[in-house]
Amino acid sequence: MKAWRLTPSKSLTLCEEQSEATPEGNVKIKINKSLVSRPDICIYDDSISKPENLVPICSCCGMVVEVGEGVTSLSRGDRVFVKTQRFCEACLACRKGKYSDCQNVEYYGITRDGFARDFAVVQETDCAKLPDRISDDSAVFLDYIAIATQTIISTGVKKGEHLVISGMSALGLVLGQVALYHQIVPIIIDVEEKYLEKAKELGMYYTVNAKAQDPKDKIFHITGGKMAECVAHISSGEVPLSVSMDCVGKSGTLAVVGRHGGKYNLDCSLRPVIENAVTVIGIDSSGSNMQIAINMIANKAINVESLIIGTVGFMDIPTLLEETANSPDHLKKIIDFKQ
Numbered sequence: 001m002k003a004w005r006l007t008p009s010k011s012l013t014l015c016e017e018q019s020e021a022t023p024e025g026n027v028k029i030k031i032n033k034s035l036v037s038r039p040d041i042c043i044y045d046d047s048i049s050k051p052e053n054l055v056p057i058c059s060c061c062g063m064v065v066e067v068g069e070g071v072t073s074l075s076r077g078d079r080v081f082v083k084t085q086r087f088c089e090a091c092l093a094c095r096k097g098k099y100s101d102c103q104n105v106e107y108y109g110i111t112r113d114g115f116a117r118d119f120a121v122v123q124e125t126d127c128a129k130l131p132d133r134i135s136d137d138s139a140v141f142l143d144y145i146a147i148a149t150q151t152i153i154s155t156g157v158k159k160g161e162h163l164v165i166s167g168m169s170a171l172g173l174v175l176g177q178v179a180l181y182h183q184i185v186p187i188i189i190d191v192e193e194k195y196l197e198k199a200k201e202l203g204m205y206y207t208v209n210a211k212a213q214d215p216k217d218k219i220f221h222i223t224g225g226k227m228a229e230c231v232a233h234i235s236s237g238e239v240p241l242s243v244s245m246d247c248v249g250k251s252g253t254l255a256v257v258g259r260h261g262g263k264y265n266l267d268c269s270l271r272p273v274i275e276n277a278v279t280v281i282g283i284d285s286s287g288s289n290m291q292i293a294i295n296m297i298a299n300k301a302i303n304v305e306s307l308i309i310g311t312v313g314f315m316d317i318p319t320l321l322e323e324t325a326n327s328p329d330h331l332k333k334i335i336d337f338k339q
Ligand SMILES: [Zn+2]
Pocket: 087, 088, 089, 090, 091, 092, 093, 094, 095, 101, 102, 103, 104, 105
């Protein structure tokens, strides 16, 4: 077994390791594909704390090669996406099926070893089985689609209403598509023309370059003076939270959306919370939406292929992390573990 580990000298070291046993309720998977997300970069550049000698990379898809006792939903040869969160299955919330309230939740690649390795042992319940019609390249985006879906559910934004997505990233580009699927009108704010062009290419008609235009003015015009019913502030994006807050209409909702483990600048006056009765919520979890996300890719409701800009191999993981840390790109290179 091979694994890239982050040593205390902040460098990645390739380690040869003994094969892990597959305990009851667990499966061993051979990892096929992955990608680098914002939390992976924050772990790599030391901007958030982590266990020593951690294996980075917080999500992956792979194939089941060994099945532990008591596993009923998976068999050898099944393709799976491994969810980024690992729930304890033992606390009161887990026993009630309310996984988002788990008292002992862990995060792959952040609080425990992730997937920069050829094999991993994970809980049966951490896996979502993939139908044949979903490619590995698409499957690695499932967590983004599930978080985007949770954003639509938690904010309660409805068909025909405006959803401002403030700050582009892969997550923002997915959320815009999920909004369109629900016939919600996305309005995209960013500071880079490249991402605004990508949003237009994916069917998002209204875009605002915050460097060239005042987002508040533009959204005032688009919404006929009401401002947006809902604003999703993407925490990994480049737009300040105060700009996002300014775009929320009276009694609207501001959702701060991100993946656990990111580094954020969330300084902002909360005056509008009182003066405009704005509700603020935080979303960092994919909730129970993995099956919905799988259906959306299977039915081609979401185009994730156009977010991919290349492929690298397992041995290129250190270079990819270094490159992405130095010049962040919200479009993704897929890591192909067979290369
Ligand atoms: Zn739990």
